[in-house]
Amino acid sequence: MYVLVAMMLVFAAGCGNSSDSKSDSQPSGAASGSSDTNVSNTTPAKRVDLTISAAASMTDALGEIEKSYEAAHPNIELRFNFGGSGALQKQIEQGAPADLFLSAATKNMTPLIEQNLIEEGKELTLLTNELVAVVPADGKAAVAALEDLDKAEVKKVAVGIPESVPAGNYAKEALTNAKQWDALQPKMVQAKDVRQVLQYVETGNADVGFVYKTDALTSQKVKIAFVVDPASYSVIEYPIGVVQATKHPKEAEDFYDYLQSQASLDVFIKYGFTVPK
The missing domain is CATH 3.40.190.10 (Periplasmic binding protein-like II)
Structure with a gap:
């Protein structure tokens, strides 16, 4: 009888140890480790x-x-x-x-x-780039060269402020070399940048304006009257x-x-x- 009880206790203890051992062999945090593999570590690029x-x-x-x-x-x-x-x-x-x-x-x-x-x-x-003179697309003034700016029908000539607008400085160089800068001062309208010069001609607030070729090509409201001789101003x-x-x-x-x-x-x-x- 005592032998039978002892054998039963040993058997029960053995089962318990076997269960603990199996439980210990389970990887710690397996469930969380599995879910971690599904989390992206990629973060959007900062704007x-x-x-x-x-x-x-x-x-x-x-x-x-x-x-x-x-x-x-x-x-x-x-x-x-x-x-x-x-x-x-x-x-x-x-x-x-x-x-x-x-x-x-x-x-x-x-x-x-x-x-x-x-x-x-x-x-x-x-x-x-290149410097050109533009006139309104429907303009009546006959302008084909710097010398034509002296004509009575040319009342306003637009240029960028030479001190701060390169296109205006290039225009001043060309007009100075043609000995016209001082003579044209009464007709001069100065603008803050080359796009404002273009706008003055588009709206008829100037009869002629000095802009880059690239500016002239963006507008259907103006036409190129003539290309300024590149030898008369610094390389753009x-x-x-x-x-x-x-x-x-x-x-x-x-x-x-x-x-x-x-x-x-x-x-x-x-x-x-x-x-x-």
């Missing part, structure tokens, strides 16, 4: 706003480039600050936020480089550069590189710019 200070004459081309670039880079928002290159230069010198600068003249980029406000090795001449170059103070250097450099891609250059050419060789 970045890039501010591009650009010459007003680049408005249309950059508008098209903006669409294609943002479609390929959904986390990037391009914000353009268009204006006269001289005014944009001053803004950058005074600490206004900007990640890239696209100027319509080297004279507005060079001071920024000299002040170390442009990233070293991240600036170059991207494009070139468009330098671009990454601003030293950018808070998004990688994204700024990526867009800087994209502007040099064939896809971007094709857009610029479409709008009348030329690519330096």
Whole structure:
């Protein structure tokens, strides 16, 4: 009897140990470990706003480039600050936020480089342009050369402010070389940027205006009266550069590189710019 009871106790103990052992062999946290494998560690790319200070004459081309670039880079928002290159230069010198600068003249980029406000090795001449004189598409004044600006029917001649608008400075050079700048002062209407010059001619507030070829091609309300002799003014170059103070250097450099891609250059050419060789 005692032997039978003892055997039963040993058997029960053995079953208990076997159950504990099986339980211990179960991996700890197996259920939670299984669910962890279904959790993605990928986080969406952080949105970045890039501010591009650009010459007003680049408005249309950059508008098209903006669409294609943002479609390929959904986390990037391009914000353009268009204006006269001289005014944009001053803004950058005074600490206004900007990640890239696209100027319509080297004279507005060079001071920024000299002040170390442009990233070293991240600036170059991207494009070139031409200066033309435009008149209203339905204009009656016969204008075919600089000399025609003296005619009585030409009452207003629009130019960008030479000190801050490169197109205005190029026009001043050409008119000075033709010995007409001083004589035409009573007729002069100055504008804050080249697009305002275009607008003055479109609305009939000026009989003639000096703009870039690229601006003239964007409007059906004006026509090119004549192409200004390129020998009479400095070469029109468009330098671009990454601003030293950018808070998004990688994204700024990526867009800087994209502007040099064939896809971007094709857009610029479409709008009348030329690519330096």
